Amino acid sequence: MPILPVTLDRRAADPLHRQLSLAIRTLLADGVVARGERLPSSRALAADLGVARSVTEQAYDQLVAEGWLETRRGAGTYVAAQGHAIAPIPSRPPETDKRPVLRLDTGMPWIDPRHAAGWRRAWREVSTAAPPRGYDDPRGLPELRRLLAERIGRIRAVRCDPEEVVVTGGTTDGLRHLLAELRPGPVAAEDPGYRAAVATVQAAGRAVVDLPAGRPVGPHALVGAAAAYVTPAHQHPLGVVMSAADRLALLAAATTAEAQIVEDDYDSEFRYDVAPVPALASLDRTRVTYLGTASKSVAPSLRLGWMVPPPELGEAIRRRRAATHDSVPWPVQRAFVTLLRDGYVDKVVRSARRVYAERAPRVVEAMSPYATAAGPSAGMYSTWLMDAERARTARAEARRAGFDVPLLADYTRTSPLTGLVVAFGGVTDAQLDRVLAALRRGLARS
Amino acid sequence: MPILPVTLDRRAADPLHRQLSLAIRTLLADGVVARGERLPSSRALAADLGVARSVTEQAYDQLVAEGWLETRRGAGTYVAAQGHAIAPIPSRPPETDKRPVLRLDTGMPWIDPRHAAGWRRAWREVSTAAPPRGYDDPRGLPELRRLLAERIGRIRAVRCDPEEVVVTGGTTDGLRHLLAELRPGPVAAEDPGYRAAVATVQAAGRAVVDLPAGRPVGPHALVGAAAAYVTPAHQHPLGVVMSAADRLALLAAATTAEAQIVEDDYDSEFRYDVAPVPALASLDRTRVTYLGTASKSVAPSLRLGWMVPPPELGEAIRRRRAATHDSVPWPVQRAFVTLLRDGYVDKVVRSARRVYAERAPRVVEAMSPYATAAGPSAGMYSTWLMDAERARTARAEARRAGFDVPLLADYTRTSPLTGLVVAFGGVTDAQLDRVLAALRRGLARS
Numbered sequence: 001m002p003i004l005p006v007t008l009d010r011r012a013a014d015p016l017h018r019q020l021s022l023a024i025r026t027l028l029a030d031g032v033v034a035r036g037e038r039l040p041s042s043r044a045l046a047a048d049l050g051v052a053r054s055v056t057e058q059a060y061d062q063l064v065a066e067g068w069l070e071t072r073r074g075a076g077t078y079v080a081a082q083g084h085a086i087a088p089i090p091s092r093p094p095e096t097d098k099r100p101v102l103r104l105d106t107g108m109p110w111i112d113p114r115h116a117a118g119w120r121r122a123w124r125e126v127s128t129a130a131p132p133r134g135y136d137d138p139r140g141l142p143e144l145r146r147l148l149a150e151r152i153g154r155i156r157a158v159r160c161d162p163e164e165v166v167v168t169g170g171t172t173d174g175l176r177h178l179l180a181e182l183r184p185g186p187v188a189a190e191d192p193g194y195r196a197a198v199a200t201v202q203a204a205g206r207a208v209v210d211l212p213a214g215r216p217v218g219p220h221a222l223v224g225a226a227a228a229y230v231t232p233a234h235q236h237p238l239g240v241v242m243s244a245a246d247r248l249a250l251l252a253a254a255t256t257a258e259a260q261i262v263e264d265d266y267d268s269e270f271r272y273d274v275a276p277v278p279a280l281a282s283l284d285r286t287r288v289t290y291l292g293t294a295s296k297s298v299a300p301s302l303r304l305g306w307m308v309p310p311p312e313l314g315e316a317i318r319r320r321r322a323a324t325h326d327s328v329p330w331p332v333q334r335a336f337v338t339l340l341r342d343g344y345v346d347k348v349v350r351s352a353r354r355v356y357a358e359r360a361p362r363v364v365e366a367m368s369p370y371a372t373a374a375g376p377s378a379g380m381y382s383t384w385l386m387d388a389e390r391a392r393t394a395r396a397e398a399r400r401a402g403f404d405v406p407l408l409a410d411y412t413r414t415s416p417l418t419g420l421v422v423a424f425g426g427v428t429d430a431q432l433d434r435v436l437a438a439l440r441r442g443l444a445r446s
Numbered sequence: 447m448p449i450l451p452v453t454l455d456r457r458a459a460d461p462l463h464r465q466l467s468l469a470i471r472t473l474l475a476d477g478v479v480a481r482g483e484r485l486p487s488s489r490a491l492a493a494d495l496g497v498a499r500s501v502t503e504q505a506y507d508q509l510v511a512e513g514w515l516e517t518r519r520g521a522g523t524y525v526a527a528q529g530h531a532i533a534p535i536p537s538r539p540p541e542t543d544k545r546p547v548l549r550l551d552t553g554m555p556w557i558d559p560r561h562a563a564g565w566r567r568a569w570r571e572v573s574t575a576a577p578p579r580g581y582d583d584p585r586g587l588p589e590l591r592r593l594l595a596e597r598i599g600r601i602r603a604v605r606c607d608p609e610e611v612v613v614t615g616g617t618t619d620g621l622r623h624l625l626a627e628l629r630p631g632p633v634a635a636e637d638p639g640y641r642a643a644v645a646t647v648q649a650a651g652r653a654v655v656d657l658p659a660g661r662p663v664g665p666h667a668l669v670g671a672a673a674a675y676v677t678p679a680h681q682h683p684l685g686v687v688m689s690a691a692d693r694l695a696l697l698a699a700a701t702t703a704e705a706q707i708v709e710d711d712y713d714s715e716f717r718y719d720v721a722p723v724p725a726l727a728s729l730d731r732t733r734v735t736y737l738g739t740a741s742k743s744v745a746p747s748l749r750l751g752w753m754v755p756p757p758e759l760g761e762a763i764r765r766r767r768a769a770t771h772d773s774v775p776w777p778v779q780r781a782f783v784t785l786l787r788d789g790y791v792d793k794v795v796r797s798a799r800r801v802y803a804e805r806a807p808r809v810v811e812a813m814s815p816y817a818t819a820a821g822p823s824a825g826m827y828s829t830w831l832m833d834a835e836r837a838r839t840a841r842a843e844a845r846r847a848g849f850d851v852p853l854l855a856d857y858t859r860t861s862p863l864t865g866l867v868v869a870f871g872g873v874t875d876a877q878l879d880r881v882l883a884a885l886r887r888g889l890a891r892s
Binding site: 013018021025028029051061062063067068080103105107109111116119120121122123127128130131134135154157169170173176194195199200203205209243244245246275278282283299300301302303304320323324325326327328330331332335426 | 559693728772
């Protein structure tokens with residue numbers, strides 16, 4: 001047995017003295033060598049390990065500098081502190097994720113591969129640019145905010161100054177920033193509704209109050225709430241458009257309650273029945289925060305979105321984000337400038353809209369003999385109302401065919417609505433045929 | 447005066463019927479046309495505006511579909527709901543940011559431009575890859591977690607499984623994720639200390655308890671706290687290394703209080719005096735969350751970091767991030783895989799370490815005749831203790847030369863320490879000469 005139970009590896013990249021100091025540290029931390037114990041001299045240890053004395057001296061010097069060891073004049077090297085016994089953490093087995101089933105996710109868009117040159121150009125531009133040296137303006141790159149303000153004004157009738165636009169990491173990130181600045185209190189959210197938004201409200205430590213989706217909000221429905229989260233352009237997941245009267249009722253209720261409104265405008269670009277209704281925020285910029293996202297037009301994994309909060313809230317958000325270094329990665333912002341500027345976003349949106357416009361009637365054809373559409377056809381999914389048992393039977397049949405079709409119940413909290421949500425963005429045409437055939441089989445049988 | 451005060455632009459990209467529906471909507475929202483009022487017929491309006499009747503019909507159809515207008519059989523088109531008068535929001539003047547002064551920021555690294563080919567290669571790889579279609583594993587790309595686990599184990603002696611590594615948007619983002627899973631209670635933080643971490647704790651709604659930096663933690667100092675945030679490898683901003691005895695005392699105090707420890711290992715790669723002390727997390731993985739960042743090695747604007755939390759907290763973080771779509775953009779993760787794999791990170795770290803090792807003694811030479819170093823020279827800044835008046839005089843002199851040198855008081859809460867924090871990463875050699883000359887002038891005079 002060596003004088004210290006240590007093995008060194010001469011072929012390792014780590015120099016020997018660092019290997020040795022690491023090994024001794026482990027012995028001390030594990031309590032193998034106890035407090036106050038005297039260590040072998042650097043000369044004796046070097047001889048024992050067959051290394052140069054400089055190796056053991058450097059290792060001891062390092063451990064003395066760190067406070068693990070102490071030298072006593074003329075008396076050698078001692079352990080300075082009590083060893084701290086640690087139970088090693090067993091490494092977990094990797095999670096098995098077989099994923100034999102393709103989930104039809106309402107958030108998974110279809111991206112036309114014919115526009116890939118635009119994507120390549122955007123990242124090549126990032127590759128030849130130098131990243132900023134410090135931390136950015138947390139609101140985002142000025143050029144990006146300028147392009148976004150122009151686009152939101154043109155497409156969504158929300159007139160805003162580039163200074164008011166805030167670049168976010170997506171819809172839920174924008175919601176998180178807003179929640180941090182609102183007065184305490186619960187947040188009203190549509191039921192059925194967007195689960196990630198509800199989870200974001202709860203993660204912020206706030207309670208969620210249910211607003212029946214697709215129905216007008218009563219004049220006092222928001223009293224006590226800090227905000228209402230809504231999807232006016234295309235209620236998620238029922239698909240209905242909030243009517244003008246309901247919009248005004250919602251604004252009036254928010255005014256009465258002195259609550260804010262959060263408008264999640266996640267897929268208004270993908271209407272193919274009628275032109276999208278202008279954003280709710282176009283009616284009242286002081287009361288409504290507008291949230292947009294690149295998840296549906298470019299990719300959810302880009303984690304890029306934008307928000308237009310009322311000016312005072314925007315300033316509070318900017319201050320908090322600056323203080324906590326909470327900003328969107330510069331390369332992602334820089335690439336999105338190119339994607340917007342070169343028309344890539346417009347091109348993929350147009351391509352996807354054409355594909356969705358072609359797929360939506362196929363879903364209607366398959367489902368409408370058996371179920372009622374919850375809203376008009378728009379975007380990349382449609383929701384079908386039917387009794388719970390029938391929905392489960394159809395879902396089971398789809399699962400046998402290799403597809404995970406979510407139940408409407410997955411999106412409800414207290415709503416009694418039941419049915420299926422059929423997303424058709426993240427599949428190929430052939431896959432869509434297969435899942436629709438399976439659903440039809442299940443529906444016809446039940 | 448036309449029958450409706452509307453102007454259309456034939457050269458605009460927007461089709462005429464959408465311009466018209468937008469214009470009418472604005473009139474309704476502004477209350478120019480009131481509830482119940484009858485609108486001109488589509489034929490009369492078309493004649494008045496000099497457009498085809500299909501334009502006015504489409505615009506009316508759209509507004510009826512939205513609920514703004516209603517048609518009464520045989521009686522024409524009426525405004526359905528009360529117009530909602532809105533005060534337009536005045537656009538704020540752009541903030542003036544003249545920035546005549548260069549701020550010496552402790553977080554601004556020096557990046558050797560000679561390694562730019564590695565940066566270009568990483569983003570070119572992103573450009574030719576296709577982004578994932580859905581939402582990623584919020585823990586990050588498996589390949590990136592594998593590379594990080596290997597690196598953290600090799601460089602920082604934190605042995606962990608890739609499954610335990612969590613990719614974050616930087617140090618403060620990692621801290622935010624952890625805070626969301628800790629029991630209620632304040633967080634102890636070093637004073638003086640890292641301001642962005644303190645702001646992150648406060649933004650999470652928690653109080654901050656001061657821990658005197660560079661001094662041992664008493665056995666009951668953490669009782670009542672949910673966690674302690676510390677920078678053991680290089681106390682920010684004093685620069686001292688936490689001794690082995692102090693590390694064990696901190697672990698013991700955390701164990702007594704059943705509190706977690708957050709170890710911010712922001713710049714341990716940049717020691718040039720002694721090899722970095724192994725991470726505190728190497729002593730106790732169940733009690734210590736390790737936080738690392740690419741801000742100092744690649745760029746703060748990359749917004750990329752990593753954390754190794756205790757396994758149960760890691761699982762809670764994963765679940766919450768999945769539910770709220772809170773993940774790091776795929777392109778940034780993908781690029782960092784290349785930057786690590788190709789050795790770019792190692793190369794820029796080695797280059798920067800050489801530059802810092804050369805610059806640090808120049809700072810010592812300038813400052814040491816007048817002030818006391820708060821810690822050993824390491825990383826990209828050093829902190830100098832002196833009385834507050836002298837620090838202010840030197841700072842004023844630097845400012846006249848065009849540099850913003852932060853006071854130590856900017857980093858303190860209740861600590862009585864005063865002095866200057868001299869960061870030398872984000873400047874050129876010539877700029878460093880100028881700021882040091884200015885500081886010397888100010889120090890010699892006071």
